[in-house]
Amino acid sequence: MAGAGMKDIKRRIKSVESTMQITKAMELVSSSKLRRAKEKVEKSRPYFNILQETIQKILDNTKSLKSAYTQEREVKHSLYIVIAGDRGLAGGYNANIIKASLAEMEGKNPKIIPIGRKASEYFGKRGYDVAEDYLNVAESLDFIDAALITSLADELYRKGQVDEVYVCYTEFVSALTQTPKIMKLLPLQLQANPADIISSLEFEPSPEEVFDKIIPRYLEGIVYSTIVDAFASEQGARRTAMESASDNASDMIDSLSLLYNRARQASITQEITEIVGGAEAIK
Template structure:
């Protein structure tokens, strides 16, 4: 009887060690992806800074002047770009994102551009007009992918 119990315990220990090994490998892959994403974000920072400075300068120069771009007008149509995950591994991120988007769209004539498989799946089931879908594009995205 004791040897059967010992066998079960050894099998369980081996199973836990195997799970630990898989988890460690997943952690390494995730940290590598995170590092690459951070590098891409930091690489885009000079572009963002130049764009921000240009917009700030333009906003300051056009203050008080009449322009079709600064004239207040009624908003009739809205377009939302919803960027969600491709898998379901982001905790409550996707759910909170969809709640926020729904609250923002309430009472408006809204269209959606979905980025990510979860956003595509979510809005396929909803009565919202989808202008474009881009599932699975986040990991391999290049600037040329944004032109359409």
């Protein structure tokens, strides 16, 4: 009876050890991907900052800028670009961003552009109006992917099919902390700063045309950076989840090993007792 119990415990220990090997491997992979994602964020920032400075200069040096990108409308339809992961096993990463997105959409008539398999599955299965989904783009993201996503949002906005555009993503704070964020993309909410006006600054052919040409590039930069930020957050969350799972597996192995040793000692004690009892019976 004790032997059968020991076999079960030993089989369980081997099973947990196999699981721990997988979680350790996933933790290492996530750490590597996280490092590359952080490098991508750092490389994209100078481009994004220059675009933002140029837009601000146009606003600061134009008295009455008229653009479809800044005009407030009556909101009838809203577009949400929701960035989640393509895989699970990342703690509460996917659930948290979807929960934050749903809270922002409440009471509105939303159209969705899901990025990532988890977002696509969630909104697709629940009958939401999905404009187009993008799967498996975050890990190998380049500016062409960001341009395709942005051009769809831009087209829907300029045609009047949506009246405002938001991006829902997870901000990477650290490997241990990731925060769901909702950012309004359109209409733009930039404010002019009169103190920075440069009277000699001119834009050709006109400030409006330069502004309308730059804004799509600016939006591409935002979409690109938010996807990269979200991917870094996903890897950080997965790394933390796999590290926790590995620690739990190690604790479980220690507990099972102690249980196995106790069962083994009990088995040995029983065998000794049986031998001594048999010897006494022979006498």
